[in-house]
Amino acid sequence: MITVRCPITLDTADMARLLNEIISAGGTTAMARPVTGQDLAEWIAHDPDHSAWYVAVDGAERIVGFQWIEPAKYLPREAAEIATFVQIGQTGLGIGSALFTATCKAAKALGYVWINANIRADNEGGLIYYQSRGFQDYRVIEGHKMADGQIVDKRLKRFDL
Template sequence: MIRVRPPLTLDTADMARLLNQIIAAGGTTALARPVTAQDIAEWIAFDPPRSAWHVAVDADERIVGFQWIEPDASLPPEAANIATFVQIGQTGLGIGSALFEATRTAARALGYLWINANIRADNEGGLIYYQSRGFQDYGVIEGHRMSDGQVVDKKLKRYDL
């Protein structure tokens, strides 16, 4: 059984572990360097107003995914960026669906009209996930240079609330 809740301070180490496994596997996130529990704690603590964070936990309270939305200077004020991370090997089990239900509810409560997903074009799993939630293609960023120097294209998807 998957349960979704706001993250606790004690969750940040497990969130960092999960994210670092994804970063190490490569090809699915714009993040290029490992993160620490302190990094995650700072992201949560210093997130701008109109942000929302959720974690998915299994029956043993282990973090199996997390998602957040936040405003972004590249978007109009009625839109939020979304980021989603699910434990490797645990996709297709309803974790992303449960997270998105909570995030969608939070986005509406925060006054957003739509959610933007900015996904690496080579991240097939991410593209499928957002498509399955009802996100629609609306743009492409070609030749995006990541912090490690790698150049990738990004697809922009939009979910109207």
């Protein structure tokens, strides 16, 4: 059974562990360096009036995924950027769906009109996930230079609330 709730301070170390496994595996996130629980705590606290964070936990209260929305400088005020991370090996179990339900509700409450997903074009799982939620392609960024120097294309997808 998956439960979605807002993260608490004690969650940030497990969130960092989950995210670092994804970063280490490569190919799905733009993040290139490992993160700490303190990094995540700071991100969560950064702009609480314009962002929303959720964790998905299993029956033993283990973090199996998390998602957030926040403003992005390249987006208009009515749009929020989304990021989603699900534990490796746990995709396809409804974790992302449960997170997205909570995130959509929060986005509306925060006054957003649409949500933007900025996805590496080689992240097949991410593309499928956002497509299955109803996101529509609206732009391609070709030759994006990642923090680690790798060059990838990015696909921007939009979900109207």
